Amino acid sequence: MLASTSDMGKRILLHVCCGPCSTSSVERLIAEGYTPVLFFSDSNIFPYEEFRKRYDNLLIVAEHYNLDVILDDWEHDKWLKAVEGHEKDPEHGARCSICFDYNLHRAAAKAEELGIDEFTTTLTVSRFKKSESIFSEGRKYAGFKEIDFKKKDGFNKSIILSRELGLYRQQWCGCEFSRRRE
Ligand code: SF4
Numbered sequence: 001m002l003a004s005t006s007d008m009g010k011r012i013l014l015h016v017c018c019g020p021c022s023t024s025s026v027e028r029l030i031a032e033g034y035t036p037v038l039f040f041s042d043s044n045i046f047p048y049e050e051f052r053k054r055y056d057n058l059l060i061v062a063e064h065y066n067l068d069v070i071l072d073d074w075e076h077d078k079w080l081k082a083v084e085g086h087e088k089d090p091e092h093g094a095r096c097s098i099c100f101d102y103n104l105h106r107a108a109a110k111a112e113e114l115g116i117d118e119f120t121t122t123l124t125v126s127r128f129k130k131s132e133s134i135f136s137e138g139r140k141y142a143g144f145k146e147i148d149f150k151k152k153d154g155f156n157k158s159i160i161l162s163r164e165l166g167l168y169r170q171q172w173c174g175c176e177f178s179r180r181r182e
Contacts, residue, residue: 009030009033009034009035010033010034010035010118011034011035011036011037011114011116012029012034012035012036012037012116012118012119012120012145013036013037013039013107013110013111013114013116013118013119013120014026014029014036014037014038014039014119014120014121014122015039015041015103015104015106015107015119015120015121015122015123016038016039016040016042016058016069016121016122017042017054017103017121017122017123017126017174018042018054018057018058018122018169018170019054019057019058019059019060019061019162019165019167019168020057020158020159020161020162020167020168020169021122021123021125021126021149021158022038022058022061022122023061023157023158023161023162023165023167024125024149024153024154024155024157024158024161025122025125025147025149025154025158026038026061026065026067027157027161028147028149028152028154029120029147030065035067036067037067037068037069037070037114037116038058038061038062038067038068038069038070039069039070039072039107039110039119040054040055040058040069040070040071040072041072041103041106041107041110042054042072042074042103042174043072043073043074043075043076043078043079043102043103044076044079044099044102044103044174044175045074045076045174045175046076046174046175046176046179047176048074048076050170050174051074051076053168054168054170055071057167057168060165060166060167061165061167064165070110072106072110079099079102079175082098082099082102083095083098083099083102083175086098087177088177089177091128091173091178092129092130092133095175095177096129096133097133097136097137099175100121100123100133100134100137100138101137101140103121103123104121104134104137104138104140104141104144105140105141107119107121107141108141108142108143108144111143112142112143116143117143118143118144118145119141119143119144119145120138120144120145120146120147121134121138122149124147124148124149124150125149125150125154125155125158126150126155127150127155128173131148131150
């Protein structure tokens with residue numbers, strides 16, 4: 001689904017995990033001369049209402065920066081199959097690596113489909129995620145650009161920008177297994 005359009009610089013596909021994490025990532029990419037195309041591909045998020053809520057908040061960001069946003073299918077059953085056997089893994093374990101790979105694989109395919117040479121992800125904004133674990137999955141795919149969005153104060157900036165835009169900020173990562181620890 002295409003929600004808006006803009007054309008400011010070289011396009012880069014930005015896999016987005018949620019609206020708040022997209023804020024400082026988008027600002028950094030624009031400052032570096034890119035036009036991010038936002039790709040919401042997060043079949044890990046459960047339940048669907050939560051997926052939709054995070055997407056709706058991304059639309060606020062897309063409108064604010066006048067950027068295109070693409071909504072991928074929510075295929076949670078397929079995602080569950082991919083992480084089967086790792087349901088009890090701790091966060092930062094094998095399940096999370098599979099999860100990163102699942103979403104980055106789809107981002108790589110979408111970038112190729114759209115003829116966009118580079119792609120990256122907002123997942124590195126979170127101070128709860130190790131950027132190197134995300135990079136090691138992204139490196140499997142041509143065009144992946146390693147950007148550590150938590151650097152340059154990215155995490156704190158995302159909190160400030162989210163407040164300014166009135167965005168919903170969730171308290172757990174996304175899947176039902178991360179929610180169990182609430
Ligand atoms: S905790 Fe987060 S990164 Fe890990 S599998 Fe769940 S949704 Fe994916």
